[in-house]
Amino acid sequence: MATDFGNFFKSAFTVDNVIFGFDEGDLKVLLIKRGEEPFMGDWALPGHFVYPAEDLDTAAIRVLEELTGLNNVYLEQVKTFGAVDRHPFGRVITIAYFSLIKISNYTIQSSSIALQAQWHSISQVTELPFDHMVILQSCLNRLRWLLRLRPVGFELLPPKFTLTELQHLYEAILETDLDKRNFRKKILSMNLIIDLDEMQEGVAHRPARLYKFDRKRYQQFLEEGFSFELKETRKKERISRSQLLSADQ
Amino acid sequence: MATDFGNFFKSAFTVDNVIFGFDEGDLKVLLIKRGEEPFMGDWALPGHFVYPAEDLDTAAIRVLEELTGLNNVYLEQVKTFGAVDRHPFGRVITIAYFSLIKISNYTIQSSSIALQAQWHSISQVTELPFDHMVILQSCLNRLRWLLRLRPVGFELLPPKFTLTELQHLYEAILETDLDKRNFRKKILSMNLIIDLDEMQEGVAHRPARLYKFDRKRYQQFLEEGFSFELKETRKKERISRSQLLSADQ
DNA sequence: TCAAAAGTGTTCTTATTACACCCATGG
DNA sequence: CCATGGGTGTAATAAGAACACTTTTGA
Numbered sequence: 303m304a305t306d307f308g309n310f311f312k313s314a315f316t317v318d319n320v321i322f323g324f325d326e327g328d329l330k331v332l333l334i335k336r337g338e339e340p341f342m343g344d345w346a347l348p349g350h351f352v353y354p355a356e357d358l359d360t361a362a363i364r365v366l367e368e369l370t371g372l373n374n375v376y377l378e379q380v381k382t383f384g385a386v387d388r389h390p391f392g393r394v395i396t397i398a399y400f401s402l403i404k405i406s407n408y409t410i411q412s413s414s415i416a417l418q419a420q421w422h423s424i425s426q427v428t429e430l431p432f433d434h435m436v437i438l439q440s441c442l443n444r445l446r447w448l449l450r451l452r453p454v455g456f457e458l459l460p461p462k463f464t465l466t467e468l469q470h471l472y473e474a475i476l477e478t479d480l481d482k483r484n485f486r487k488k489i490l491s492m493n494l495i496i497d498l499d500e501m502q503e504g505v506a507h508r509p510a511r512l513y514k515f516d517r518k519r520y521q522q523f524l525e526e527g528f529s530f531e532l533k534e535t536r537k538k539e540r541i542s543r544s545q546l547l548s549a550d551q
Numbered sequence: 552m553a554t555d556f557g558n559f560f561k562s563a564f565t566v567d568n569v570i571f572g573f574d575e576g577d578l579k580v581l582l583i584k585r586g587e588e589p590f591m592g593d594w595a596l597p598g599h600f601v602y603p604a605e606d607l608d609t610a611a612i613r614v615l616e617e618l619t620g621l622n623n624v625y626l627e628q629v630k631t632f633g634a635v636d637r638h639p640f641g642r643v644i645t646i647a648y649f650s651l652i653k654i655s656n657y658t659i660q661s662s663s664i665a666l667q668a669q670w671h672s673i674s675q676v677t678e679l680p681f682d683h684m685v686i687l688q689s690c691l692n693r694l695r696w697l698l699r700l701r702p703v704g705f706e707l708l709p710p711k712f713t714l715t716e717l718q719h720l721y722e723a724i725l726e727t728d729l730d731k732r733n734f735r736k737k738i739l740s741m742n743l744i745i746d747l748d749e750m751q752e753g754v755a756h757r758p759a760r761l762y763k764f765d766r767k768r769y770q771q772f773l774e775e776g777f778s779f780e781l782k783e784t785r786k787k788e789r790i791s792r793s794q795l796l797s798a799d800q
Numbered sequence: 801t802c803a804a805a806a807g808t809g810t811t812c813t814t815a816t817t818a819c820a821c822c823c824a825t826g827g
Numbered sequence: 828c829c830a831t832g833g834g835t836g837t838a839a840t841a842a843g844a845a846c847a848c849t850t851t852t853g854a
Contacts, residue, residue: 307563310600311641314559315633351559354642358633382631382646384564384607392560393603397631397644466805483808484844491842507805508851715833732835733817740815756831757824 313393317362318349318434319377320398320441321370323405324458327467329424329474330405331438334369334416340390341431347438348416349396362399370419371411377401380444381437388433396432400441402457449475453494453523456515462498464510465489494519562642566611567598567683568626569647569690570619572654573707576716578673578723579654580687583618583665589639590680596687597665598645611648619668620660626650629693630686637682645681649690651706698724702743702772705764711747713759714738743768 321332348369352361384395502509570581597618601610626648633644751758
C-alpha cells in the first residue's frame with residue numbers, strides 16, 4: 303500500500319440536502335435550478351462543495367442557506383455516496399443530509415448560484431442529475447422509517463392542523479391507507495396534540511377541530527423514543543430508555 | 552462562492568470499520584495495532600485511505616481484509632465523520648462501516664500495515680486515536696438500535712448455541728436484564744431458531760439444549776422487518792411491508 | 801337536499817408482563 | 828449433597844385491529 307499519502311489528497315466532497323415538506327396533501331422535496339456547471343439549468347438537490355476548513359454539518363447548513371435562503375433548519379446526516387464516477391469533475395463524494403420543515407413557515411429564495419428554488423411533489427420527481435435520485439430515495443426511506451419512530455408530523459405540519467390532515471400526512475409518507483378511528487385513538491392517546499377548541503372555517507363540509515402539537519410532550523418523546531420489543535425485568539435498577547436510543551439515528 | 556473548483560480537490564477520505572463480535576458473554580470489537588503514522592503502535596479501528604478509483608463499500612471491504620485477513624464480511628455504512636482537525640495529515644473525512652461476525656468462524660491475521668489485530672472487550676476500550684471513540688460509540692448505538700429491529704444474534708453467535716447464550720447476548724448489547732421465561736417465549740414464538748435435539752456437554756450443571764438459526768426464516772425477517780405501529784386498513788390492496796422498510800435502514 | 805368530510809365506540813384478538821419452583825449435571 | 832444454571836406455565840393487562848353510521852357545513 304502506498305506510503306505517499308499525497309496521492310490521496312486529490313478528492314473533494316460535497317453535501318447534498320434533501321428537504322421534505324408537506325403541502326396540499328402531498329409530500330414535497332425542495333429542489334434548486336442549478337446555476338453552475340455541471341448540469342447548469344437542471345433541477346437538483348441543493349448541494350455544493352464543502353470548504354477545506356469547514357465541518358460537514360456546518361457546510362450542510364451553509365449550503366442550504368446559500369441556495370435557498372433557509373436558515374435555522376435542523377439537518378440530519380443520512381448517508382454518504384461515493385461512486386467513483388458520480389461527478390464529472392473528478393473524485394467527489396457527497397454526504398447527504400435531510401430535514402423536515404413546515405412549508406408555510408419559510409420563504410424560499412433563490413441565490414446567485416441557484417437560479418431558482420422550488421418545492422416539487424415527490425411523485426413528480428423522476429429525473430435528477432448526478433446520483434441525486436438515489437440520494438432522494440435513500441432519504442425517503444429514512445423518512446418512512448422515522449415516521450414509525452417519532453411523531454414526525456410535528457415538523458411538517460403548520461401550527462394548527464386537523465386530525466385528518468395529520469392522517470393524510472402519514473398516508474402520504476407511508477403510501478398506504480389508515481383506519482380513521484384507530485388512527486385518532488392512537489394519536490390522541492399519546493397526548494401529543496392539544497385541542498385548540500377552534501374550528502376550520504369556510505370549508506364545504508362539517509368543519510374539523512384544530513389541534514396543535516404539545517411541544518413539551520414532543521421533547522419527552524424524542525428523548526424516550528417509541529419503544530417496543532423486549533422489556534427489561536424490573537428487579538435491576540432501570541437504565542433509562544433514552545440511554546438506549548440516544549445519539550445517532 | 553469560488554468557481555475555482557481546483558481548490559476543493561485537496562482532501563482525502565478513509566474508511567473505518569467497527570467489527571463487533573461476541574464471546575465469553577462479552578461484546579467485543581476488533582482493533583488493530585497501527586503499523587503506520589500517525590499513531591503508529593496504537594490500537595485503533597481498522598481503517599485506511601480510499602483509493603482514487605475505488606468505491607466506498609469496496610474500500611471498506613478491502614481495507615478490512617488487508618488489515619485483519621477477514622473477507623466475505625458484510626459491511627454496512629453507518630456515518631461519516633469530518634471534523635476539520637480530525638486527522639493530522641490534512642483534511643480527511645472518514646466513512647464508518649460496521650459489521651457483526653461470529654468470532655469463532657474467522658481467523659484474524661495481522662498484516663504489513665497492521666502490527667496486530669485483536670478482539671477487545673467493549674468495556675475495556677476507553678481510548679482510541681483520531682475520533683475513533685466517537686465512531687465506536689456511534690456504531691454501538693447503531694447496533695443497539697438494530698438489535699430491536701432484527702434478529703442480530705444470528706450474525707454474532709456460533710452455529711450452535713443455547714437460549715441462555717442468546718439471552719446473554721441481548722443483555723450484553725442492551726446492558727440490561729431480561730426475564731428468562733418471557734425471553735424464551737418470545738424468541739421461540741418467532742420460529743427463528745431450530746431445536747437441534749442436542750445437549751451441551753461437560754458443564755457443571757444441567758446441560759442446555761442447543762439451537763441453530765433458521766436461515767430461511769431469517770431471510771424472511773430481513774425482508775419484512777419487525778413491524779409495529781399503525782397498520783394500514785385492509786380495504787386497499789396491500790403494499791408489502793418490505794417495500795416500506797427496504798433499502799437503507 | 802346533496803355532496804363531502806368530520807366525528808364517534810365496541811368487540812375481538814393478540815401481545816406483553818409479572819412471577820417461583822423443580823431439574824440435571826459435575827465437582 | 829450442593830452449587831450452578833436449565834427449564835417450565837398461567838393469569839392479568841394492555842394494545843391493536845376490525846368495523847358503519849350520524850353530523851355539520853357550503854353550495
